[in-house]
Amino acid sequence: MTIPSFNELIQKSIIDHWDLDALTDYKGATLQYHDVARKIEKLHIMFEHSGVQRGDKIALCGRNSSHWAVAYLATLTYGAVAVPILHEFTAEQVHNIVNHSDARLLFVGDVVGPTIDPTKMPLLEGIINIPDYSLLLSRTDKLTYARENLNKIFGERYPKYFRKEHVSYYTEQSPDELALINYTSGTTGFSKGVMIPYRALWSNFDFACEAMGKHLEGGQNVISILPLAHMYGMAFEFIYEFLTGMHIYFLTRIPSPAIIAAAFAEVKPAIIIAVPLIIEKIIRKRVLPRLQTRRMRLLRTMPVVSGVVNERICEQVREAFGGRFYEIIVGGAAFNQEVEQFLYNISFPYTVGYGATECAPIICYAPWDEFQPGSCGRAAKNMQVRILSHDPENVPGEILAKGPNVMLGYYKNEEATRETIDADGWYHTGDLGTMDNEGNVYIKGRSKNMLLGASGQNIYPEEIEDQLNSLPLVGESIVVQREEKIVALVHPDYDEAQSLGLTNDDIIRQMEQNRLTLNQTQPPYCRIAAIDLHTEEFAKTPKKSIKRYLYH
Numbered sequence: 001m002t003i004p005s006f007n008e009l010i011q012k013s014i015i016d017h018w019d020l021d022a023l024t025d026y027k028g029a030t031l032q033y034h035d036v037a038r039k040i041e042k043l044h045i046m047f048e049h050s051g052v053q054r055g056d057k058i059a060l061c062g063r064n065s066s067h068w069a070v071a072y073l074a075t076l077t078y079g080a081v082a083v084p085i086l087h088e089f090t091a092e093q094v095h096n097i098v099n100h101s102d103a104r105l106l107f108v109g110d111v112v113g114p115t116i117d118p119t120k121m122p123l124l125e126g127i128i129n130i131p132d133y134s135l136l137l138s139r140t141d142k143l144t145y146a147r148e149n150l151n152k153i154f155g156e157r158y159p160k161y162f163r164k165e166h167v168s169y170y171t172e173q174s175p176d177e178l179a180l181i182n183y184t185s186g187t188t189g190f191s192k193g194v195m196i197p198y199r200a201l202w203s204n205f206d207f208a209c210e211a212m213g214k215h216l217e218g219g220q221n222v223i224s225i226l227p228l229a230h231m232y233g234m235a236f237e238f239i240y241e242f243l244t245g246m247h248i249y250f251l252t253r254i255p256s257p258a259i260i261a262a263a264f265a266e267v268k269p270a271i272i273i274a275v276p277l278i279i280e281k282i283i284r285k286r287v288l289p290r291l292q293t294r295r296m297r298l299l300r301t302m303p304v305v306s307g308v309v310n311e312r313i314c315e316q317v318r319e320a321f322g323g324r325f326y327e328i329i330v331g332g333a334a335f336n337q338e339v340e341q342f343l344y345n346i347s348f349p350y351t352v353g354y355g356a357t358e359c360a361p362i363i364c365y366a367p368w369d370e371f372q373p374g375s376c377g378r379a380a381k382n383m384q385v386r387i388l389s390h391d392p393e394n395v396p397g398e399i400l401a402k403g404p405n406v407m408l409g410y411y412k413n414e415e416a417t418r419e420t421i422d423a424d425g426w427y428h429t430g431d432l433g434t435m436d437n438e439g440n441v442y443i444k445g446r447s448k449n450m451l452l453g454a455s456g457q458n459i460y461p462e463e464i465e466d467q468l469n470s471l472p473l474v475g476e477s478i479v480v481q482r483e484e485k486i487v488a489l490v491h492p493d494y495d496e497a498q499s500l501g502l503t504n505d506d507i508i509r510q511m512e513q514n515r516l517t518l519n520q521t522q523p524p525y526c527r528i529a530a531i532d533l534h535t536e537e538f539a540k541t542p543k544k545s546i547k548r549y550l551y552h
Contacts, residue, residue, distance in 0.1 A: 001382070001404065003175040006198045007077050009205070009243050011169045014040075017218055017245035018164055023066035024249045026223075026263055031066050033245070036073065038162050043074035043133065045153050049146035050105075050125065054079035054170065057101050057181065061085035061094055062109020062130045064228050064250040069238060071107045071130060072228070079170035082180040083193075084229035086542045087112050095120040097183050101193060101411065108136065175199035175404075181411050182231055184357045193411030196231070200360035201239065203404040207362055207381040208240040212271060215326040218245025220270040223263055225251055225278065227542050231361040232332050236273045246270070257281040264322035272325050275332040277544040279350075280339050286320050287313075288342070314346040327368045329353055331361075332543045334443070334462050337374070338470035344373045352376045354441060358420070358427055359383070359405040364441050375440040380405075386426075387435045396432040396444040396458070432460070449548060451481045453525035459486065464518070464526060471514040473497055473507060476538055478551050485529040488515070489551055491537050508533070 017033040024030040031039070052058070058075045060082060062068050075082040083101045085094055087109060098106055098121045108116065109130045118127060118137050127137040138144045146153070158166060172179070179201055181193045222241045226233025228250075241248050249267050253259060261282060264272075290296070291313065299309045321328065331353040343350050351368040354376035355361030364385060366377035379385040382403050389397025406427045409417030421427050432444040445460035453459050461479035468477045468488055475493040479486060492507050502510075511531045519527040538546040 003199050003202050003404065005171045006179070006202045006205075007169045007171055009202070010073060010077055011167055013243045013245060014167055015164045020219055020245055021247040022242065023069055024247065025066050025252050026249050026267075028252065029066070031070070036070055037167050039067075039070045040074040040077060041162060041166070042150055042154055043071060044078050045150060045157070046133075046143075046146045047074075047078050047080065049153065050140060050143035052078070052080055052104060055081060055178070057081045057083050057103040058105045058107070059083040059085055059098050059101060059103035060107045060130075060229070061087055061089070061112045062107065063087050063111060063252055064224050064233075065109070065130060065252050066250060067130045067133070068107070068109070068228055069242075069248070069250070071128075071133075073242075076179060077169035079172075081178050084180065084182060084234070086227055086229045088227075088542045091115045091117065097193070098124060101181050101183075172198045175202065176408065178408065182229075182357050192413060192416055194357045195408040195411050196360045197408050199404045200407065201235075203382045204235045204360050204362050205240055205243060207365070208236060209244075210381050211365060211367065212240065213244075216241075216244065216246065216270050219247065221247050221249060221267045222271060223249045223251060223267050223269045225260060225274060226332070230542060231357050232355060232543075233273070235361060236329070257285060261286065261320065264320070268322040268324040270325055272321055272328040274328060274330055275544050276330055276335040276339075277333070279328065279330055280336050282320055283317070283339055283342070287317055290316075310346040314348050317343075317346065317348055325349075327351060329365075331355060331376075333545050334466060336469055337466050340373060353380075354443065356401075356427075356429055358407045358429075359401055360407070362405060363399075363401045363429070366440070372436075372438075372440045375436075375442050377441065378439040385435070385439075385441060387433060387441075389434075392435045393437065394434065396434050398447055399429045399431045399433045399441065399443070400426040401429060402426045451479075451486070457523075457525045459526055464488070464522065464528070467521060468514065468518055471517060473502075473510050474514060476546065478538060478546055478548060479528070480552055482552070486526065488528050488531045489534055489538075490531050491534045
């Protein structure tokens with residue numbers, strides 16, 4: 001497999017799409033591709049004059065924005081290693097990651113900037129403010145000089161004006177060269193630094209060209225909702241679109257369902273990449289209530305008219321997401337089966353993918369018209385997938401993946417690398433699944449989440465939670481084991497309860513009814529002994545997975 005230079009692809013896209021709109025902060029300013037090139041050039045001058053070398057680490061921590069994206073592109077095209085940090089991390093986590101990654105510079109957004117303590121990051125040479133690239137901290141005269149004289153140096157270097165022919169970027173020496181270190185959010189304690197080589201970035205782009213290329217073209221719109229510091233959002237809401245000349249809108253504020261719905265209506269994206277929570281909330285709040293009327297329920301049971309009704313419902317759901325997309329790709333966490341079944345029944349163009357930060361991120365995918373409900377697709381382009389089981393179709397085993405998407409390993413952690421990538425190059429995901437004879441993969445849960453029944457039976461809490469979450473007044477849930485009993489922790493949907501005029505006692509009674517209903521569908525060893533109510537929402541990772549390790 002011949003792998004081209006990834007930085008050359010960035011360079012080519014900027015030159016080819018010079019006068020097209022590139023990056024927009026939603027409700028804010030727009031940068032065209034030539035504006036991006038100018039800003040990259042200025043950051044390169046800053047890096048060069050402050051002594052940043054090829055291979056040095058540059059960290060970025062801020063909410064999604066055009067200037068975040070430019071700083072990331074500038075880091076790669078200079079030959080430095082990007083260290084994207086989720087802005088939801090605590091100050092202490094940011095300090096840990098900056099120190100552990102040996103970052104020389106740190107770009108921070110306006111929310112993160114005031115929370116961090118530079119004295120806790122002694123090796124940093126400077127902190128740069130993402131919105132305007134001003135210096136919040138400089139510990140070297142070279143960096144101070146470079147920033148203060150930036151426009152002067154730029155003017156001397158390009159006395160007429162900055163043109164396409166001036167765009168010339170660092171070309172990586174090998175596909176295995178390190179491009180970025182991504183610290184996993186992870187639901188299990190301290191994050192690890194995933195070393196992602198250029199080949200993995202290219203291979204994910206190559207996959208996206210095949211999966212999306214027939215339907216998308218330069219100039220079309222897309223919305224970036226997922227954090228750019230997360231590989232899923234970075235690869236499929238930013239890198240692919242930027243390299244193909246599309247126009248990316250960043251939701252710079254925390255994206256509530258109302259903001260997202262308004263942005264969909266206005267931007268009308270050509271494709272939607274999302275985590276299940278976003279899709280589920282929009283459908284539960286905006287679509288399902290309209291279908292609960294007696295008339296609609298009756299119409300949907302009549303064979304003669306149900307097809308036409310479902311078509312109309314499908315159109316309404318499409319409109320809720322802007323109406324112009326060809327497909328919604330859901331990934332990052334398990335999809336609620338009730339919502340998925342509803343979408344499947346109305347022939348809605350959705351598909352569920354599967355990936356991991358360690359694969360930058362894609363492992364499995366199938367286009368919506370080939371997708372099998374309940375699965376997460378087949379091995380993606382360039383990848384091999386297998387199940388570590390004597391009977392992969394029927395007995396769940398660990399999901400293994402191999403190919404150019406797989407990371408180099410964990411930064412400064414050879415032991416964890418050896419535990420995760422075996423001698424033959426297979427990445428051990430820690431997820432359990434089965435695979436049918438057509439290669440469709442069905443995830444059964446995280447192997448570390450699996451509970452053991454009294455007689456050694458395997459209990460997959462995610463499967464029980466999925467059913468529980470579909471029952472009345474259940475907002476979200478976690479299934480845990482206490483001694484030998486299975487207990488469900490539930491955060492009720494208090495908004496719904498309030499709208500129905502229910503008291504706390506009513507909620508408790510409904511939960512007991514839910515427990516009895518759920519247990520009728522479970523084998524004896526999976527039955528729930530009790531439901532504990534949690535008044536607060538469960539703590540989540542930026543990928544919206546519940547941090548299980550906090551709850552027992």
